[in-house]
Amino acid sequence: GAVVSQHPSRVICKSGTSVKIECRSLDFQATTMFWYRQFPKQSLMLMATSNEGSKATYEQGVEKDKFLINHASLTLSTLTVTSAHPEDSSFYICSGTTEGTEAFFGQGTRLTVV
Amino acid sequence: QKEVEQDPGPLSVPEGAIVSLNCTYSNSAFQYFMWYRQYSRKGPELLMYTYSSGNKEDGRFTAQVDKSSKYISLFIRDSQPSDSATYLCAMNSGGYQKVTFGIGTKLQVIP
Numbered sequence: 001g002a003v004v005s006q007h008p009s010r011v012i013c014k015s016g017t018s019v020k021i022e023c024r025s026l027d028f029q030a031t032t033m034f035w036y037r038q039f040p041k042q043s044l045m046l047m048a049t050s051n052e053g054s055k056a057t058y059e060q061g062v063e064k065d066k067f068l069i070n071h072a073s074l075t076l077s078t079l080t081v082t083s084a085h086p087e088d089s090s091f092y093i094c095s096g097t098t099e100g101t102e103a104f105f106g107q108g109t110r111l112t113v114v
Numbered sequence: 115q116k117e118v119e120q121d122p123g124p125l126s127v128p129e130g131a132i133v134s135l136n137c138t139y140s141n142s143a144f145q146y147f148m149w150y151r152q153y154s155r156k157g158p159e160l161l162m163y164t165y166s167s168g169n170k171e172d173g174r175f176t177a178q179v180d181k182s183s184k185y186i187s188l189f190i191r192d193s194q195p196s197d198s199a200t201y202l203c204a205m206n207s208g209g210y211q212k213v214t215f216g217i218g219t220k221l222q223v224i225p
Contacts, residue, residue: 043216102148105157107156
């Protein structure tokens with residue numbers, strides 16, 4: 001299957017700082033990227049959908065000014081958690097798709113805000 | 115009622131057993147059905163991708179979709195300890211549409 005590289009895999013940051021997570025599609029062009037967060041023992045919750053060159057579409061309840069998504073190229077999308085707080089601690093996962101078929105996931109980023 | 119229902123388990127089976135994992139759903143618009151395997155602290159890995167009703171086989175894995183019953187299954191033959199993971203079903207109504215996930219079933223294959 002196609003490969004999506006996500007990093008960092010783990011990050012610890014202080015409350016009030018910002019953290020950037022990158023996702024790169026290595027062997028395909030991801031026209032659409034999805035960003036999810038996953039709490040322990042829960043399923044993936046879609047945060048936002050981004051199409052290359054367009055503004056991201058955020059799911060209800062997700063603050064777009066807090067979770068900044070950039071999808072500037074067909075192979076790179078970034079999620080920046082701004083002014084992070086302990087309640088933002090979670091597992092963040094991106095996935096990319098091309099032609100709207102199956103989506104391939106990154107390895108995930110475990111964010112801990114202290 | 116959740117759009118996708120999946121028993122979280124855990125499900126423990128002996129090595130070599132046939133494993134049956136299932137999901138039910140309520141949205142009749144779903145057309146594409148996926149199964150992902152997720153190891154602890156890792157992103158999901160796509161196992162099977164099917165469209166509409168029917169069966170699809172890939173090695174030890176068989177995916178079944180019964181749209182009339184809104185029921186999908188994943189069978190794992192000759193299960194191995196390395197199959198121990200959480201299995202997530204997922205589905206959507208078409209390309210670029212939001213994917214809805216089940217909560218995942220935690221599987222443990224005991225040597």
